[in-house]
Amino acid sequence: MTIAFLLTTLVVVVTPGAGVLFTLSAGLTGGHRAALLAAVSGTLATLPHLLAAVTGLAALLHSSALAFDLIKYVGVGYLLWLAVATVRERGAFTVDDHGPAPPAGRIIGSAVAMNLLNPKLTIFFVAFLPQFVEPGSPGALGRMLGLGAxxxxxxxxxxxxxxxxxxxxxxxxxxxxxxxxWLRRCFAGSFLGLGLLLARAEA
Known part of the structure; x- marks a missing residue:
């Protein structure tokens, strides 16, 4: 592991994206419990992308325009739905101190779906991790798994x-x-913007 890897990872993770926005929204609307559920669920959803990269499935998706576009547009549709739901004060995004707490299942499902349907994570693992692993080395697989961890x-x-x-x-x-x-509109606009950016992504 190198300082360059750690710094690059930190920059990528800290930069606000769909996962960060959802976790922020969960914390504002549901408190500490909802925030932790969203954080843990969103993080676990990165593991399938890592496993896909390690097993070569990500490379297949990266090279197949049809498979990439399918996942991409499902993800775009989900982000657009979140934007509309946020504007309409539905789901886990309603800031209401008097109503019931957001259901745990809904928070977990939304957090997992958001990262599973994000092909940029797969691209990240395909393009980023191999740069820090020596091709063909005996411990390449273990090193990639370690860096992914x-x-x-x-x-x-x-x-x-x-x-x-x-x-x-x-x-x-x-x-x-x-x-x-104001925050609700900002979240809705952010999800909309992320959806539009994702729609322009190319394999």
Whole structure:
């Protein structure tokens, strides 16, 4: 493991994306419990991408325009649905201190689906990890798995930090309806923007 790998991983994970936005939203709307559920679930959803990269499935998706586009547009559709649901104050995105807490199953399912349907994660593992593994070396597989584990652990720490930070200021948001409305629109616009960016992604 190198400093370059750690720094690059940190930059990639800290940069706000769909997973970060969802974890922030979960913390604001459901508190610490929802934030932790979203963080852990979103992180676990990166593991199938890592396994796909290690077994070669990611390379197949990367080279197959049809398979890539299929996953990509399902992901785009899901992000657009989240944007609409956020604007309409539905699902896990409603900031309401008097209503029931967001169901755990809904939070987990949304967090997992969001990262599973994100082909950029697969591209990341295909294009990023091999740069730090010597091709054909006897321990290449183990090294790639180890680096992937470091990426996953970093993702969990960052997601938990974002989520608990959002949960910590939840009361201030709930006490200011205009702030809550502004944040809801920001989340909706962010999901919309991510969906449009994903639609332009190429294999």
């Amino acid at each position: 470091v990426f996953t652990a970093t993702t969990l720490v960052v997601f938990v930090g974002y989520g608990l930070g959002a949960a910590a200021v939840r009361r201030r948001v709930l006490d200011r309806p205009r702030v809550a409305d």
